Amino acid sequence: MRKTSLSSTNRSFSTTAEEDTRVDNFFIVISRRRSIRKYKDIEIPDEHIIQMLEAARLAPSTNNTQPWQYIVVKDPDTIQLLSFVAGKQKFIADAKVVIIALANKATSCCPGNPSMWYVQDTMIATEHLVLAATALGYGSCWVAMLDSRNSQNIVAVKNALRIPESADIVALVTLGVPDEVPSLRSTKALNELAFSEAYGISFN
Ligand SMILES: Cc1cc2nc3c(=O)[nH]c(=O)nc-3n(C[C@H](O)[C@H](O)[C@H](O)COP(=O)(O)O)c2cc1C
Incomplete structure (x- = not known):
């Protein structure tokens, strides 16, 4: 909601130019x-990578458990390995940096809980990171x-990078x-995905 403060006459809502710019910037990042x-x-x-990680750090999580962890990879050999394991997708090997997002069960509120909250939390935090990267121009x-069909590949990455079992x-x-x-x-x-009060009734 953009209307944030009542005007002195109490007849209409208004926003400050600064608030407008903040909101506009947010949507520019989302759409870019x-x-x-x-x-x-x-x-x-590194200072830009730290800003991205900071954005992830501030994400919401189940019971504030913050189960995400990140490995910043710059080593070309490791990036090559990740490219291979991720279905031999060549563009991965060309990236300057690859960040591995880990969801750690050990720091989750409910180890063994099948609802996978720790994974949801990590995905939210990682999208923060992605949006921060966009805002910084990356x-x-x-x-x-x-490649989940080949769990040996995942084990190979986990072993190579000393990622704990959890x-x-x-x-x-x-x-x-970007190039x-x-x-x-x-x-x-929007009318395909946003409903009003009950499924199928378009919100807009
Ligand atoms: C969970 C998830 C997994 C994805 N995996 C891959 C992938 O393995 N390789 C790839 O090139 N893009 C991958 N993508 C990117 C999607 O293809 C992309 O987000 C989608 O086509 C929409 O394009 P956009 O991101 O430019 O809006 C993935 C995106 C998500 C959210």
Whole structure:
């Protein structure tokens, strides 16, 4: 809701220019975020990576358990391994940085709970990270396709990076300075996905 304060006459709502800019900036970041799979040969400074991780750190979580953990990978050999394990997707190998998102059961509120809250929490935090990357001008791509048909591959990554048994690899996020403008993609209309009071009654 954009109308945040009553005017002195008490007849209408108003917003300050600063609030308007903040809201506009938020939606600019949301709409600019696209999956980017081609990157320029430019390094990402650590202070920007830290800002992305900070955005993840502030995410909401079940019972405030914050079960997410991240491994920042810059080593080309490790990035190559991740590319191979994620279905040999070549663009991953070209990323300057790959961040591995881990959901750690050991820090979750309910180990063994089948509802997978710790995974949901980690996905929310990781989307914070992705949006922070967008705001900083970086391209990213969420990769969930760690080849689950070949669990040996996942074990190989976990062993190579000393990832504890309790931590699930939830996603990889590739990062780099964009070297492509993705084509328009189709998005569903609001009336296909937002309902009023009961299923199927369009909200808008
Ligand atoms: C959970 C998840 C898994 C994804 N896995 C991959 C992947 O393995 N490889 C890939 O190139 N893109 C992957 N993507 C990116 C999607 O293809 C992309 O988000 C979708 O096509 C919409 O395009 P956009 O991100 O540019 O809006 C994934 C996205 C999500 C949310």
